[in-house]
Amino acid sequence: MRRSDRLALVFLAALALATPLRAERTVLAPVPTVDATPTRKLETAVFAGGCYWGVEGVFSHVKGVELVVSGFAGGPRDRRVDYEMVSVGDTGFAEAVRVTYDPAQVSYGTLLRIFFSVIADPTTLDYQGPDHGTQYRSALFPLNAEQGKAASAYLAQIGKAGLWREPIVTKVERFTGFQNAGQDHQDFMRKNPRHPYILRWDAPKLAAFKAMFPALYRDKPSA
Secondary structure (H helix, E strand, O other): OOHHHHHHHHHHHHHHHHOOOOOOOOOOOOOOOOOOOOOOOOEEEEEEEOOHHHHHHHHOOEOOEEEEEEEEEOOOOOOOOOHHHHHHOOOOOEEEEEEEEOOOOOOHHHHHHHHHHHHOOOOOOOEEOOEEOHHHOEEEEOOOHHHHHHHHHHHHHHHHHOOOOOOOOOEEOOOOOEEEOOHHHOOHHHHOOOOHHHHHHHHHHHHHHHHHOOOOEOOOOOO
16 A cells, blocks of 8 residues: 555544544435336446445345445546545545346346445535545446336436435436555455444444345355
């Protein structure tokens, strides 16, 4: 791990300890009325929902998910970035995850439901929990027309559900590519379960997922 990354982790740990002992409020989001029809045996979906450690950590415990990779999405297609660049907040990129899943076991719509139930608050503009900036926005990046239809329909559906006090601000964004984060950011929750940030902000999300969706939870995370 580079010295700059170690300093960033120290800062995040200090920030976590300085904030109130709570994660985002969990909400049992509704079952999607519109889902994406699978187009292949293994599908891929991209989500941005704040710090990618927790997003990856939860999705990796979903039955049917084969692989979750932390990285960056949403910026210019021809621009190469890394963690330090994205952390400045002016690149247009967001911390995101790429989820490879078996649609015979879990659908895109179910992943959307999990995402908004326990991972991301769809009412906070350009921030999640203690992390502020456009790089921490919540966004959906459909990879095909089926996902685009399901994502737009689900945002409209949860906007009418009345489960959140504030308006829904999560948006569907055009997919311009995905860039992997460094290896030291992959499987971060699994490798660092006692990290203060994980304990404060991400472990509660995983616990909520296990409690709210026991039939979809698996103990051993995906690769």
